[in-house]
Amino acid sequence: MIGLLLFRRVWRTFPLFFAYSVWTLANSGADYLIVRNYPLTSPIYVTVYLAGIVVDSVLLFGVLVELGWSILRPVRSSLSPIALVPVAFVIFVVGAAIWPFASYPGASRLSHEVATLMHMQQTFSILRVVVFLGLAAFSQLLSIGWRDRELQIATGLGFTSLVGLAVAMIHTHQSSWVQYGHLNEIVVASYLCSLVYWIVSFAQKEAERKEFTPQMRDFLLAAAGAARSARIGLTDSRASNIRKPGPR
Numbered sequence: 001m002i003g004l005l006l007f008r009r010v011w012r013t014f015p016l017f018f019a020y021s022v023w024t025l026a027n028s029g030a031d032y033l034i035v036r037n038y039p040l041t042s043p044i045y046v047t048v049y050l051a052g053i054v055v056d057s058v059l060l061f062g063v064l065v066e067l068g069w070s071i072l073r074p075v076r077s078s079l080s081p082i083a084l085v086p087v088a089f090v091i092f093v094v095g096a097a098i099w100p101f102a103s104y105p106g107a108s109r110l111s112h113e114v115a116t117l118m119h120m121q122q123t124f125s126i127l128r129v130v131v132f133l134g135l136a137a138f139s140q141l142l143s144i145g146w147r148d149r150e151l152q153i154a155t156g157l158g159f160t161s162l163v164g165l166a167v168a169m170i171h172t173h174q175s176s177w178v179q180y181g182h183l184n185e186i187v188v189a190s191y192l193c194s195l196v197y198w199i200v201s202f203a204q205k206e207a208e209r210k211e212f213t214p215q216m217r218d219f220l221l222a223a224a225g226a227a228r229s230a231r232i233g234l235t236d237s238r239a240s241n242i243r244k245p246g247p248r
Helices: 002-007 015-037 043-071 073-078 081-101 112-137 149-171 177-203 214-242
Strands: none
Touching: 002 015, 002 177, 015 043, 043 073, 043 081, 043 112, 043 149, 073 214, 081 112, 112 149, 149 177
């Protein structure tokens, strides 16, 4: 899949997704080597695993922002690069809204730091599903289809996350470690399915991106203009509060 990202030059449009794919390959290889030489309860494995969650979450947030920014390609020439900030802010707000509901099975038996990281991982899993469902539901409005890279990437990420969330829910009612292991194999199989889907998708030439409808274009430009005006007004307000009249 990484080879196809290079061959099709997808990495130019989605550099963070390319970085995430390379990171996943490297991290999986490191995990495999550590598991072969250390038990799962060893401090080395736990440290590497938790550090991997942090890097994985940061890259995933970047990928989701990148998807949102790429969807705006038809109007990006009319937008300032600072418009990327509202896109990231929207993704952050949605993730913050998900956080209170993203409980992790068995979190009460973990330390506070580990439970927080697992909670963050669960939040990003739900966020990926929400982004995928949002893009699929509003694909007509956003003028994207299944041959567009944005929806292809979101589909692969969303499918694996959806299976992982279903397995996590089953874990809460599962007591057998044997069945626990089999369920985790389903998550692995879902990721392999996503890889196959991406390989098939990226092997094909990307469809030419459609333009937004005039109504959608006007709405996005108006929203960007309102956000820019609000940012300038906030900056001016802060500047006026800092300036204090001195004696003449």
